[in-house]
Amino acid sequence: MDNNKNILKELNNTIFKHQYPMYLIHFVTERCNANCEHCFVNYKTAEDELSLENIEKIASTSGPYLRNVGITGGEPFIREDIFEIADIWYKNSSATSLSLTTNGSMPDRIEKFCTRISEKNIPVAVLMSYDFIGEKHSEYRGLKDLHLKVYESYKIIKSFPKNMSATFQITLTPENVDSAYETYLYMRDVLKIANINCTMVRGKCADNADDKTRAKMVQVYEQIEKQRTNDFDCYKIKGFEDLTLTEKILNTKNKVQWKYVLKSFKDRKYISPCSAGGLFGVIRYNGNVTPCETIETPIANLKEYDYNFMKLWGSEKALLTRKNIIKSKCACTFEPCWLINLLSSPRYYPELLLSFLKNTYGRKNADK
Numbered sequence: 001m002d003n004n005k006n007i008l009k010e011l012n013n014t015i016f017k018h019q020y021p022m023y024l025i026h027f028v029t030e031r032c033n034a035n036c037e038h039c040f041v042n043y044k045t046a047e048d049e050l051s052l053e054n055i056e057k058i059a060s061t062s063g064p065y066l067r068n069v070g071i072t073g074g075e076p077f078i079r080e081d082i083f084e085i086a087d088i089w090y091k092n093s094s095a096t097s098l099s100l101t102t103n104g105s106m107p108d109r110i111e112k113f114c115t116r117i118s119e120k121n122i123p124v125a126v127l128m129s130y131d132f133i134g135e136k137h138s139e140y141r142g143l144k145d146l147h148l149k150v151y152e153s154y155k156i157i158k159s160f161p162k163n164m165s166a167t168f169q170i171t172l173t174p175e176n177v178d179s180a181y182e183t184y185l186y187m188r189d190v191l192k193i194a195n196i197n198c199t200m201v202r203g204k205c206a207d208n209a210d211d212k213t214r215a216k217m218v219q220v221y222e223q224i225e226k227q228r229t230n231d232f233d234c235y236k237i238k239g240f241e242d243l244t245l246t247e248k249i250l251n252t253k254n255k256v257q258w259k260y261v262l263k264s265f266k267d268r269k270y271i272s273p274c275s276a277g278g279l280f281g282v283i284r285y286n287g288n289v290t291p292c293e294t295i296e297t298p299i300a301n302l303k304e305y306d307y308n309f310m311k312l313w314g315s316e317k318a319l320l321t322r323k324n325i326i327k328s329k330c331a332c333t334f335e336p337c338w339l340i341n342l343l344s345s346p347r348y349y350p351e352l353l354l355s356f357l358k359n360t361y362g363r364k365n366a367d368k
């Protein structure tokens, strides 16, 4: 009975109230060893980064319905206490899984992390960037031998299959738009990557691209996504491993989300209310909290609320930010928010249900 009540309360929060977050992204640092043109982090020092003690306070007060924490940076493995950060979030919040985005340049640290994460049986989905074939990827990201290191990191993560999954992610930019589809095929056929994502570059890089380049990006994004859907349906790529409910949801949304991201990029228009500032939020390296990655003006810094997340999230300032986002009909392609927008809006449920059924019963048995 109590369980049913909790499910109803969670549904109420997800669909109507948007009071507690479902998904938080934590930028654990703004330091990075790479130098990508499209990057928007600011290469700060470690000085103002949140301490473990304060991260624990934040995690313990992040509300009852948090389902996933996305750990990112900068380069998260620059922080030597990255395992402790992941462990704190998993132990002290209600999150049932974690995701971690890395450039994959530090296989030694990744191996140590995987070993400790595995001992604790924490489910972690690792996402690694891969934008060009071979050395060109290293040149583009400004790190020697990165293409070899990221593949080594992939292999390491794949050797911990019980609770970890690894995904390669192409960020589609004006620079790689002519070769991105080929890169996808290379990852699938040569590197044999089990799960591949494509994400649209955001910020100035996307906004400043000329019309011709944007049209090409639309065409290539669609080409990759259609290919990826087809490859998933006939087991040419595995998709997210079915480790937890989160991965099943991610495979389900994969077939739906890209169409809305594409439409949003193409038309630069509002499609449906954004969940940022309600079900979704971002914690910056220094404790600043923003509704999403794109909006940089903080609602407040957690320090002002003694690192109590829900105190900040329930404050007048936060409520006002949420209202303004809805009122302004804000629109963008930010994928993590799109995931929550899909899950929290019943208008998308028929499509999601169809995708779920297709994934469960309709994949062709071909090369399984």
Ligand code: SF4
Residues within 6 Å of the ligand: 032, 033, 034, 035, 036, 038, 039, 040, 041, 073, 074, 075, 103, 141
């Ligand atoms: S690897 Fe990521 S954080 Fe580092 S410079 Fe490139 S985009 Fe920025």
Ligand code: SF4
Residues within 6 Å of the ligand: 274, 275, 276, 291, 292, 293, 294, 295, 325, 330, 331, 332, 333, 334, 337
């Ligand atoms: S639409 Fe984009 S910029 Fe606007 S609040 Fe949502 S995620 Fe942020």
